[in-house]
Amino acid sequence: MTINNMNDIPVLINASITAVAVKAVSKKLRGHQVLNDIELLVNVGEITGIYGPNGSGKTMLLRAISGLVLPDTGTVSVFGQHVGRDTEFPQDLGALISGPGFILEYDGLRNLELLASIRNLISKVDIQKAIELVGLDPNDRRPVKAYSTGMRQRLGIAQAIMENPKLLLLDEPTSALDPDGAKHIHDLLRGLRDRDTTIIIVSHNQTEIGILCNHIYRMQSGSLYDDALNSLSNIQS
């Protein structure tokens, strides 16, 4: 096979192992540069962590990867498909961004059933299993408005994983959980990673990022830096 265009090489090489490719993505909102020339490659079956202070652009990057926000410049590809050109939204994506939102008067199972019915890919048993995996009781008939913040967060994670997506985007997934709850979710995420689920986590909690992720990035003022590994090595050790 002859390669005429050198730009094709990375695509050919990475098509099977690269889950997410963010190339030169920039975004300005109301005169404020929220994403600045972002470059990010995430491999299949890895957990990538991005930490940074509030307002640094972490959530905006997740929104750009998920197709909810369209970059001014640059490209986002998920499993080889250009988001915004080949597909409006990544095809095999689960997400928990900016806190979960539910119909407060319905119980957790009914909320997830309603959402799952949109695509009708999974059964009630699958939904129940996802709820159990995050440590909730699928037979709990209390309305979501009676849930604690932590329980709502767990339900949000259950919603994100219930269709068994290949790519999982999680925004501060354990911010409302106690240490035991956070450990439960960490174990769950490691289990998903071992089944080749690609996970991107953003958090301002450096410890969580340090103990969970294969690759770590730091975000500051809309720019992404890959110099985080050294600074977090102490935490991991």
Add this chain to the structure above:
Amino acid sequence: MNRYSALPPLLTQSWRPLTNQMKWHFAFVTQQRGWLLSAIAFHFLSGLLSGRQILALNSSPYSQPPTIGDGLFLAFSGPSLGNSNLVILLAWMLNKVFFMMLIGGLVNRQLGEHDYVVMLMVRSRRIWWLGIATTVIITAIGYVSVTVVATLAGISTQLSWYSELSSFFVEQGVWQAASAMSLAQVTAAIFSLTVSSLAVAGLIQTLVALHTHRTIWGIFTVLTLALIAWIIGLENNAQSWQQWLPEVQSILSRHSPFEPRLPNFTLNMSLAYNAISILSLALAGFLLLRTFDFLGAQDDD
């Protein structure tokens, strides 16, 4: 090459995400049922007061007794030309406010916290918008059905059920043509005009709320348009250009034949105007969402 490939995606993709996402949207609307209950109570009271008002005006012992249709007409007539009665204005405006509050959660909570949940399930901005627009229209139909029944219930405490209108309006020297209409015709006119007008108002509210990321601006825009429609008729302004302004279509009493000074402003014209407005707003939504950024809650990073 597939001969259907040139068809717009809307015609070729599955409709399941549209119908199923609407269950979620309606669940949102249902959460605001306090506003619907308030609207029902308000319309019951409005009907009751309309009936009392007609009975008070109809003091002549020789005139035909007013019927429930007369009360319904009065309750939904809106501010006529030259009418500066603030109670009538308030009743007409409140009907819009209740409806907009009912559907307000549909967009503000979708924007604020739920946007990605449904959007990433539907995976199409067009289908998502179509679901929102259809939900607004169906909610308008349900809302008007319920409020018309509540109004009739309120009127029925004062006036008798009869399938024809009485000669009440003729004897009062207003709305000559109303006496020639049956209760069914009045109800149909009110229903179609109010549903289509509220659907337009709801879509304007939704689009402005989407564009500005603030529900209050959507409501403010509709109420401003309604106030302008009221103000231009305050000085008995019978110039025909007013019939082309938005929200004037929602005023039953300014239509011909009830308002002889606006002979070209017919119910059919308003229904066509509203239908075109609904299609235009739906199209505007498609265009807006093509490049729309779903930013979620204000405290996003």
